[in-house]
Amino acid sequence: QKEVEQNSGPLSVPEGAIASLNCTYSDRGSQSFFWYRQYSGKSPELIMFIYSNGDKEDGRFTAQLNKASQYVSLLIRDSQPSDSATYLCAGDRGSTLGRLYFGRGTQLTVWP
Amino acid sequence: DAGVTQSPTHLIKTRGQQVTLRCSPKSGHDTVSWYQQALGQGPQFIFQYYEEEERQRGNFPDRFSGHQFPNYSSELNVNALLLGDSALYLCASSQTLGTHSSYNEQFFGPGTRLTVL
Numbered sequence: 001q002k003e004v005e006q007n008s009g010p011l012s013v014p015e016g017a018i019a020s021l022n023c024t025y026s027d028r029g030s031q032s033f034f035w036y037r038q039y040s041g042k043s044p045e046l047i048m049f050i051y052s053n054g055d056k057e058d059g060r061f062t063a064q065l066n067k068a069s070q071y072v073s074l075l076i077r078d079s080q081p082s083d084s085a086t087y088l089c090a091g092d093r094g095s096t097l098g099r100l101y102f103g104r105g106t107q108l109t110v111w112p
Numbered sequence: 113d114a115g116v117t118q119s120p121t122h123l124i125k126t127r128g129q130q131v132t133l134r135c136s137p138k139s140g141h142d143t144v145s146w147y148q149q150a151l152g153q154g155p156q157f158i159f160q161y162y163e164e165e166e167r168q169r170g171n172f173p174d175r176f177s178g179h180q181f182p183n184y185s186s187e188l189n190v191n192a193l194l195l196g197d198s199a200l201y202l203c204a205s206s207q208t209l210g211t212h213s214s215y216n217e218q219f220f221g222p223g224t225r226l227t228v229l
Contacts (some may be wrong), residue, residue: 004154043202043220044155075229088154098143098206099168100218102154 003027004091006103015112017077021087023103031095033072035063036088038105042085044088048074079110114139116132116205116221124227125190133224137205143167144186146217147202155202161186162208178228190226198228 013019024034032051036044049084050056050072062075072091076083079084086107090100119134124132137144143162147155157170161180180186184205190197202219 043223049217071204074198097168098218099160108228
């Protein structure tokens with residue numbers, strides 16, 4: 001079982017809709033979780049991180065963490081075509097040394 | 113404030129050759145991690161350097177080695193290249209925090225695309 005798993009997608013939503021991206025993890029020792037956005041041919045760009053149960057909002061993005069269910073999600077409100085990218089979920093498995101374990105990513109397409 | 117930089121951008125090598133990739137971390141960061149990202153996959157951790165030493169290592173063979181310099185910049189060396197080494201190599205920098213912190217934000221550089229023929 002991989003440490004971090006993402007729904008394989010791809011996910012396609014119309015402009016203005018809410019895009020929901022999901023991720024599960026296997027190591028209960030994991031403390032911090034990160035969502036990265038990666039445009040084709042580019043490097044990952046950090047969108048949000050979360051380490052407390054509940055919701056964390058930043059503009060159009062909301063990260064949700066449920067440690068009991070070992071579940072992390074990212075909601076993108078009012079989706080725009082510029083949000084079209086691959087979204088990577090990563091966890092730290094409890095390490096404080098900066099090693100991250102990534103899922104394989106979910107490809108999101110927002111169509112006009 | 114300069115972000116993470118990597119060189120070269122692209123590289124083409126043949127099987128059996130050796131390659132060196134370079135990374136300069138974000139200003140104020142002292143820790144450099146290297147990741148390999150194969151096409152369609154998430155990044156996989158290779159190793160991490162802190163205080164000029166390899167602090168932790170992922171599941172990669174000894175053909176992969178590295179170095180960190182006093183200015184915190186780093187190199188990744190791969191010997192005896194295989195076709196399967198073709199990937200995007202990402203450098204991520206971070207700041208090592210106290211043991212009570214669980215915050216591990218990593219900032220990625222633009223990557224080096226390595227193609228092995």
